[in-house]
Amino acid sequence: MIKILFICHGNICRSPMAEYIFRDLVNKRGLSAEFVVASAATSREEIGNPVYPPAKRKLAEHGIRAEGHHARRMERRDYQEYDYLIGMEQYNIRNMMRILGDDPEQKVSRLLDHAKQPRDIDDPWYSGDFERAYQDIFEGCEALLTEILEKL
Numbered sequence: 001m002i003k004i005l006f007i008c009h010g011n012i013c014r015s016p017m018a019e020y021i022f023r024d025l026v027n028k029r030g031l032s033a034e035f036v037v038a039s040a041a042t043s044r045e046e047i048g049n050p051v052y053p054p055a056k057r058k059l060a061e062h063g064i065r066a067e068g069h070h071a072r073r074m075e076r077r078d079y080q081e082y083d084y085l086i087g088m089e090q091y092n093i094r095n096m097m098r099i100l101g102d103d104p105e106q107k108v109s110r111l112l113d114h115a116k117q118p119r120d121i122d123d124p125w126y127s128g129d130f131e132r133a134y135q136d137i138f139e140g141c142e143a144l145l146t147e148i149l150e151k152l
Contacts, residue, residue: 002148003036005082006111007092011041011071012052013125014088014133018111020051020059020066021134022141029145038082040074042095047071058130062138074099079107086111086144088137089120111140114147 006018019039026035041047050056051066059066078085079100085108087093096108112119121140124133 001036002034002084003082004038004084004086004144005074005078006037006039006086006088007042007074007096008039008088009041009043009092009095009123010046010049010125011039011073012046012049013055013130014121014123014137015039015041016051016066016069016071017055017059017134018086018088018137018141019069020064021138022145024064025141025145039069040072040078042074042092042099044073047073052125054130055124055133058134062134076100083107084109084144089123091120111144112136115139115143
């Protein structure tokens with residue numbers, strides 16, 4: 001069982017988009033029983049809130065349902081629980097490390113560090129560009145899944 005936790009600032013836009021996109025990718029490959037996929041925030045601002053409506057609409061445009069999500073904050077114990085802790089941008093990584101303290105097993109990375117062109121994923125909360133966020137997240141999720149499957 002491979003456990004992945006996607007992390008962003010508030011856990012209402014990018015990280016739940018990554019969670020649902022990655023789940024969709026593994027479901028389409030018949031691998032859903034092999035993965036546990038979740039998401040979390042580095043802040044407390046949106047705790048308990050659902051996926052932000054524009055993010056949810058963007059997922060729906062691509063045939064992905066985002067139901068039952070409630071934002072939660074990442075905790076130090078997540079390091080022991082998950083195999084991969086994936087942030088959306090360098091700012092998230094810095095805040096993740098404040099929570100975790102250390103990364104001795106090299107579990108922490110940005111999502112697009114797994115893609116051909118490593119970079120941050122802009123926060124659509126500020127940019128308003130949910131399509132760009134979707135495309136970047138999809139690219140990162142496909143690259144991460146490919147990397148994981150090549151290791152098996």
